[in-house]
Amino acid sequence: MTIEIKAPTFPESVQDGTIATWHKQPGEAVSRDELIVDIETDKVVLEVVAPADGSIAEIRKGEGDTILSNEVIALFAEGAVDAAAAAAPAVAETVEAGAADAAGGAIASPSARKLAGEKGIDLASVKGSGKDGRITKEDVVNASAAAPAPAAAPAAKPASAPAAVAISASGERVEKRVPMTRMRKRIAERLLEASSGTAMLTTFNEVNMGPVMELRKKYKAQFEKSHDGTRLGFMGFFVKAAVEALRRYPAVNASIDNDDVVYHGYQDISVAVSTDKGLVVPVLRSAEHMSLAGVENAIRDFGVRAQQGKLSMEEMTGGTFSITNGGVFGSLMSTPILNPPQTAILGMHKIQERPMAVDGQVKILPMMYLALSYDHRLVDGKDAVQFLVAIKDMIEDPARILLEL
Numbered sequence: 001m002t003i004e005i006k007a008p009t010f011p012e013s014v015q016d017g018t019i020a021t022w023h024k025q026p027g028e029a030v031s032r033d034e035l036i037v038d039i040e041t042d043k044v045v046l047e048v049v050a051p052a053d054g055s056i057a058e059i060r061k062g063e064g065d066t067i068l069s070n071e072v073i074a075l076f077a078e079g080a081v082d083a084a085a086a087a088a089p090a091v092a093e094t095v096e097a098g099a100a101d102a103a104g105g106a107i108a109s110p111s112a113r114k115l116a117g118e119k120g121i122d123l124a125s126v127k128g129s130g131k132d133g134r135i136t137k138e139d140v141v142n143a144s145a146a147a148p149a150p151a152a153a154p155a156a157k158p159a160s161a162p163a164a165v166a167i168s169a170s171g172e173r174v175e176k177r178v179p180m181t182r183m184r185k186r187i188a189e190r191l192l193e194a195s196s197g198t199a200m201l202t203t204f205n206e207v208n209m210g211p212v213m214e215l216r217k218k219y220k221a222q223f224e225k226s227h228d229g230t231r232l233g234f235m236g237f238f239v240k241a242a243v244e245a246l247r248r249y250p251a252v253n254a255s256i257d258n259d260d261v262v263y264h265g266y267q268d269i270s271v272a273v274s275t276d277k278g279l280v281v282p283v284l285r286s287a288e289h290m291s292l293a294g295v296e297n298a299i300r301d302f303g304v305r306a307q308q309g310k311l312s313m314e315e316m317t318g319g320t321f322s323i324t325n326g327g328v329f330g331s332l333m334s335t336p337i338l339n340p341p342q343t344a345i346l347g348m349h350k351i352q353e354r355p356m357a358v359d360g361q362v363k364i365l366p367m368m369y370l371a372l373s374y375d376h377r378l379v380d381g382k383d384a385v386q387f388l389v390a391i392k393d394m395i396e397d398p399a400r401i402l403l404e405l
Contacts (some may be wrong), residue, residue: 002057003076006040008046010069010313015042018182019065019073025107026056030076038309039067039073040182044316045309054078054397064179108135115140141178183278199376202335203384207392209351209366213238215398227293234348235271236295238323240401241394242346243267243288246321247335249387251379253320255341261378270319270339271299273306274329280306281339283319327351332339333369343378346391347371 007017009193020038021207024030030050040057057077061067108116112135116123119140126143128135180188194200216232223232246253246267254263267288270281282302284295305311322345326334336347349369356365372388 001078004072006069007071052078112140119144202373205370205388208394230297236292239295241391245390252344264320268320270322272324275306282315288348336373343375
């Protein structure tokens, strides 16, 4: 029985996707619910799994091809593994187009074969990094970058060329060119949109993290024990402080829709999470109703699933205010960029001990710089500064968060 494998249904905000990686090739045995292909969109990488036990009969969309929602990307042959193995030679001859013979028995993805043909690279000389030694597109790119210079160059040199050739090879400046991913392209587009489409300004302040650090030190073990292993971090305090500050300054929680200002009666906090493929911003829905433990647990879950590529598009859509923490990478100060259509974003940074004047005396305190970037079209400088001061006051005296002072 042949089953059509279709691309997932994309949300309205996503027009199309790109085939990122085929994890299974035609004729290769596949178990039910086993991952067979990754589809990359502007926001997230979607996984498509096998509908049953069997094998892929035909790949209709190769790696790098653009696909639409619900478009047929492959045909799947349902059946026992033995039957699939028997059909493999014929399928391989059609889909691989003689690639095994051309590559001296090497197995390569369609995109790798295409690129190798364009660059004149013998696949037999390329070491595959994929499953079962399969040659991927990146392997061909790396082989191309590491390939020696054409023979014509040394031929033009005198007979004493061997030494010169060795020096040239050792001093070669290698370049690697890879296509920009869809997610990286979308991030670039949004950053340019924020820079050119908003009147963005940034205001700074500094906060003494001593009180929060003392609170964590005192209750860390008890908190973790009482909340099933959830660790007490700093993000929970900043999210709760931001929620209270957003209530006081609704313009910071608003957004601009053409000529209208939309004031949100809820606080959906977007939390920036870094992954190998780019920055994603999953949303804490109705953060005003979440406990400190709930916030910490949700952020930890976002971080784990973001690294695994398991976040859904719905989880990264929306948000009324963003928080980003460059301090985890050692950033002392930065200017965060707005996440349209939001009108403000809070930037946290590295905690660093500095000498501070306290009551006429110099003390060493754990200080953090805070940055608030805001859209001056909607948020006045006065509101932005007071918003940041409100967060500073609540972090320096955490009881204010509980008492809503």
